[in-house]
Amino acid sequence: MSAIRAAVVALLLLAWTLLLLPVQWLAMRRPTAAGRKLRDAVPMLYHHGAARLMGLKIRVVGEPSPARPTLFVSNHVSWLDIVVLGALLKAAFIARSEIATWPGFGGLARLSRTVFIDRLRRRTADQRDVMAARLDDGDSLILFAEGTSSDGMRILPFKSAFLVLAEGTPLGRQLPVQPVAIAYFRLNGLPVGRRLMPIFAWVGGENLWPHLWNYLIRGAAEVAVRFHPPVTVDRFPSRKEMAAYCRDVIARSVGDVHAGRRAEVTGEAAPPAPAPPLAAD
Secondary structure, three states: OHHHHHHHHHHHHHHHHHHHHHHHHHHOOOOOHHHHHHHHHHHHHHHHHHHHHOOEEEEEEOOOOOOOOOEEEEOOOOOHHHHHHHHHOOOEEEEEHHHHHOOOHHHHHHHOOOEEEOOOHHHHHHHHHHHHHHHHOOOOEEEEOOOOOOOOOOOOOOOOHHHHHHHOOHHHOOOOEEEEEEEEEEEOOEEOOOOOHHHOOOOOOOOHHHHHHHHHOOOOEEEEEEEOOOEOHHHOOOHHHHHHHHHHHHHHHHHHHHOOOOHHHHOOOOOOOOOOOOOOO
């Protein structure tokens, strides 16, 4: 029965995709305020619908930064993170360039206005300029600061290289950087630990399509997303300290979820995040 259900969900996801693809395609070709509003709204609608079809319940603590632009900095567990954050944020993802070549997903990423980056160091300056231009245009961006997906239980060190964006002043003001924690914590009502986490975590050279199918046959899941207060780079001695701070508050949230602390899941009596350090005078 689970395989039949998964097949039905897969067909519904395909139909949902085919329904919204032409709408987004047309919106991106309308250089008007209405066209821009539509192109920002369609990806959110698409990911929200995809999450519901896949039985993914998103529990949110905190509020996304309303400022545009904002750089959202998150941990990275799975391709599911795209669905989760895409359903919550009017923002474009920053992704590695090879994703643009993936069948199906590459096209969807382009229509979501994803910024593709090359891992080659010699391209860093050019790519930084592209991202800075998007911020100057008022577009918020989502950065998976680990640079790769993790096993879902621990947070890898954050790479500070692209946090150089935070040192700029798009639209003439300091860029808000908001740490966002993602933790998959329940599957069919059961707590997710190390044994069940591979159903969510997509690591190494694992093929995407079998991983997607393996998730779909499992049933309903819950994910906690915590938006920590935004910070700006002028509150830190350097962007490396900012990266370490973002990593620490996200790791704390993820750890709290897996330890079963309800505050991170429900928002009730949520413990305060540690305050960021002030830059030395």
